[in-house]
Amino acid sequence: MAGRYDRNPFEPEEEEVNPFSDPVVRAQATKPSYGGGGLFNDPVSNSRLSPLPHEPAFSGVDDATVDIPLGAGKDLKKKEKELKAREEELRRREQDLKRREEAAERAGIRIEKKNWPPFINILHHDIANDIPAHSRGLQRWAYASWLGILLCLFWNFICVTAAWIGGVGGVSIFLLGIVYMLSGYVLSYFLWYKPLYRAMRSDSVLRFGWFVMFYLLHIAFCVYAAVAPPFIFKGKSLAGIITAIDIFSSNIIIGIFYVVGFALFTLESLLSIWVLKGVVQYFRGEGAAAEMKRNAAASRVAI
Structure with a gap:
């Protein structure tokens, strides 16, 4: 009897609770235990953990793939x-x-390399290597004569251009100045300077005769241009003394230009006459150049 009244009647009566009625406890009780602590045994705590990011097996190595073609070695070979x-x-x-x-x-065939003028290289010109020593000096004087006619024709073009701009002459003298300059450059080279160059190089009698014929025409033109009479060529298209005197009355500055042209044509005429004399003497076996040629031939025979 005493056992029934051991509990205090004034305390509330404890309610018996079935521990397995809680689903969490029931799930924990039915889950097999693998050991290793509460981290693996607590399903609630496991469900709250975020998954760890994937890490490569070799985090310190660049995993980029390099495509190496199988036929690279064959291509290189x-x-x-x-x-x-x-x-x-x-x-x-x-x-x-x-x-x-x-x-x-x-x-005995020489390959000619174009080396003249130095900034364009249109023609072959090498007196030091092409022309024999005994005729080299005469060829250089002929070269100076050729450069002289080029200068005369260029200055004549400047004179007629100034006359046209100054109103002394019409556009026709300007066009004639261009024709004189361009045609004179080409004809002087191919008609007498190049034949003389080859004649001095090979002692060709035929080329000497060709040179003399056309060089006489060259001298005649230079003398005519220096005088510039008012016939054959149109007036004021050549910078000669008669044209210069005629222009002085209307324009002194342009007249001075024409006087300079007259002086250039006069000098070219004198130089050309001297060159022609030297070439004819050399062709006949006379003069200093021919004497040097004979001395050179005699020295070769003596050796």
Whole structure:
């Protein structure tokens, strides 16, 4: 009897609670235990953890892939063979060209490289190497004569241009000045200077005769231009003394231009006459150049 009244009647009666009625406890009780602490045994705490990000196995190494074509080695070998073939072809061509140059030199054929004028290289001109020593001085005087006519024609073009701008002459003298200059440059080279150059180089009698014929025409033109009479060529298209006197009355400055042209044509005429005399003497075997030629031939025979 005493056992029934051990509990205090004034305390509220405890309610018996079934521990397995809680679903969390029931799930924990039914989950198998793997050990290792509460981290693996607590499903609630496990459900709240965020998944860890994926990390590569070798975090310190760049994982970028490099595509290496399987045929790269073959391509390199092919290109190497092509380069070797090209080098061999260039070497073969160089040797072939060298053999041709040697054969041409043995046959007396000279390959002329264009070197004049220095800034354009249109023509071949090398007095020091092409012309024999005994006629080199005479050829240089002829070269000065050729440069002289080029200068005279250029200055004549300046004179007629000034006359046209100053109202002394019409546009026709300007056009004639251009024609004189361009045609004189070409004709003087091909008609008498180049034939003389080749004649001095090879002692060709035919070329000497060609030079003399056209050089006489050259001298006649220079004398006519220095005088500039008012016939054949249109008035004021040549810078001569008669034209200069006529222009002085209307424009002194342009008249001075024409006087300078007269002086240039006069000097060119005198120089051309002196060159012609020297060439004719050389052609006949006279003069200092011909004497040097005979001395050179005698020294070669003595050796």
